[in-house]
Amino acid sequence: MISRDELYQLVWSKPMTKVAEQFHVSSTYMARVCALLNVPRPERGYWAKLEVGKAPSPEPLPEARPGDQLYWSNDGALQAPPKPRHPPKRRSNTAVRVPRPHSHSLLRGAKEHFENGRPVDDDAYLKPYKKLLVDVTASKACLDKALGFANDLFNALESVKHRVVLAPSDEQLRRADVDEREDRKKPRNRYHHSGLWSPYRPTVVYIGSVAIGLAIVEMSETVLLRYVRGTYVREADYTPPKPSRHTVDHTWTTTRDLPSGRLRLVAYSPYGRVHWSTDWQETTKASLRPMLTSIVHAIEEAAADLVGKLEEADRQAEIAHQEWLAAQEKRRREDDRRRVEQSVRESQEHLLQIIQQWSHVVEVERFLAGVEARIADLPADDRALVMDRLRLARAFLGTQNPLDFFLSWKTPGERYHPVYPDHHT
Incomplete structure (x- = not known):
């Protein structure tokens, strides 16, 4: 295992081919590791210039930002992530802004991945092949709306210095289970499997050093469908044939949960030791976009509360660990x-x-x-x-x-x- 500080010292002390040999990987793979850890490396020709005393000074190592991966290991070993600290309070004069023309980095190219995924019905949720993708669950009809809201939300959060990224692999953050149903009063069968697409790593926003998971899902609603000649159509769109003695209506109805076109934003704890979540959802009369400012404030307050929950969870975990050690000793x-x-x-x-x-x-x-x-x-x-x-x-x-x-x-x-x-x- 190597930290980004150690890797920085290494790549500026010897050629990349030698660094790669040390870790038994290729130099191109090692270059990708440097990019992953945001470690600058010498440009082509640097070592030749160094021999004649004409090499430029090493590029300084940028300060690590919340959400940056800090360690890399060739064998997959992970360093224990730092504990979240209470985030600093935002200045009262810093307003939440939504720069609409700006496309957030997580969303560039995302639409193509969603649209070119596994084959699904027109009224079903999309299932992209790519797993390292922004956490959006939507049908084709609602995809632009969901990605547009995600872009507004991420930009609003970053306008007040809260970074939105895919969770770094070395922090072992988890994605919460997301219920896509608009009406969640009825409990689900314990063996239910929705079959929805889910990302490999959660999308998180860092409030200081505290990660809050974000998931945007198009809610589903129970729809009455009619089976007509090998396919299902919405009962509202079905026109029955004119009654006559020669025609028989060989159709029947059933109900299914289908995407509704309305969005829900779920904010949750990505830390396995604390289970917490809250959400905001659209109605037929109100969208989520006017709520962006209040959503940002609520996420900031939740991050501060989450630190206390994590500290209490750590305290309880330490008590349980000491009890386990005592039981093992006994x-x-x-x-x-x-x-x-x-x-x-x-x-x-x-x-x-x-x-x-x-x-x-x-x-x-x-x-x-x-x-x-x-x-x-x-x-x-x-x-x-x-x-x-x-x-x-x-x-x-x-x-x-x-x-x-x-x-x-x-x-x-x-x-x-x-x-x-x-x-x-």
Whole structure:
């Protein structure tokens, strides 16, 4: 893992090809990493000029802005993001403006990606192939309206120095689940899957160092449809055939949730440890654009409140973590105590087994000694046969030395070394 400061020092200390070799990537890939981290790099011919003392001074590293990626790793490892701080209050004389001719960078080329996505019905939500795209969910009929409102909203936020970007990958921000229904009173089935397009990373606005997620969605409404000759048409657009004895109306009706042409803006916490959201939505009589100034104010206030929620969530998470550590320590101590007690039992049992085994061997040896005492009266051939069998029996029994039995015994400490010395028995 390398920070943008370290990468800046690196690319101005040796050629890009050498830097790329260090990370086992190509020089063109390394150049894209520099662009991702907003790190300036030497122009072509810089190192040749440097050898003859004619190279220009290194271009200074720009100060990191909210939403800039600060670290890069070739193996995908991520640095813990900095904790959001309370945002500074905006000056009262700074007015929210909407520069209409200005096209926000997130929206340039977005329309083409939405329109050239997966094939969908004319009255369905668009599903672009591109996943790193502004968080807008809309049908083709409402796309221009949704992108236009997004452009006005982003410009209004940036007019008061709040940066709107796609969330940087190193901050691990999440996108909230967005309910596209205009009427959300009825709970959804827990297994419901809307099938709507969703971006790979959320669109966020930084109020100081606090990220607020933004999602613009065209709401859906329940529409009565009629099935007519293989297709569905809105009941309001259906003209029934003139009744006659020769015509039969082979149609039927059903309901579906379809895009309504009205927008909803959802602002939410992109931090997984805090669940918070609020929204504004259009009606048939009121659009969202006149609310832009009040929306910006509300987002600013929400960012300040979100910092407190995050701090409380971190405090609760630390308490839970300490409780988990204490539980793990208790479990380890109990496991260690059980192992100590088990080693004592096993050591005692083994010692008793050795004593019993030795007693058994003594009894057998006494028997064998009795047999040996009685072979003196046998004929030579029988005596030799019995002596051979005595040797086989003693070999079969193995060692009969009490020291060998005793040295095989292990003390409790030899069987298990306690992790916690106070458990040693």
